[in-house]
Amino acid sequence: MKLAIQINEGPYTHEASVSALNYVKAAVAAGHEIFRVFFYHDGVNNGTRFTTPPQDDVNIANSWSQLAKDHKIDLVVCVAAAQRRGIVDEGEQKRNGKDGNNIADGFRISGLGQLIEAAIQSDRLITFGD
């Protein structure tokens, strides 16, 4: 079955990012396809490679990047939410004249249409967060 995931909460806020990671891992293990993970609102904070949690702590951004790499999962960050919170890729860096970018491996910045498309194309949309 095709599953789409929406995450509305940042990492290290409550528990949503970790719950979503657990869910995606379980879904992949059961043979389901993750059509897309869409990061919305504070959820976009999952997509910065500049997070440096203590070494004995879960690195949530790295966990997403690894998962995307291992299972070719499309991780999409909402552009409007990202601009507000300083999540920047190369394209956005140029477009907005910023002095750097911080998008993590496996993530891409795109529009809300990607969430709508994921909801239409997938059999289920599962939402995590506040």
Next chain:
Amino acid sequence: MSTLHTVNKSPFEKNSLETCVRLAAKGSTVLMYEDGVYGAMKGTAVADTVKTALKTMQVCVMGPDLKARGIDAAKLLDGIKVVDYSDFVKLSVENDKVQAWL
């Protein structure tokens, strides 16, 4: 038409559990996870609400989230099913829709 309802906040922080069980149709499944697992305990202010829901709905609670909070299965209301993340995936596939009560 069946729906899986997910509740991830404590019933003592938000009223999403009460709203969920009030509006969910008979035959639905309600899954409490994250801080939502506090709603599955015996003797709380929402225990009667959950007991009423149990008459017409399946109520599940996330086992790993109970364990993380030190809640023993003996403290749960009778009839609540303890599940894990693979069960969460199964529930979302078995039901037609997944409604998150945030």
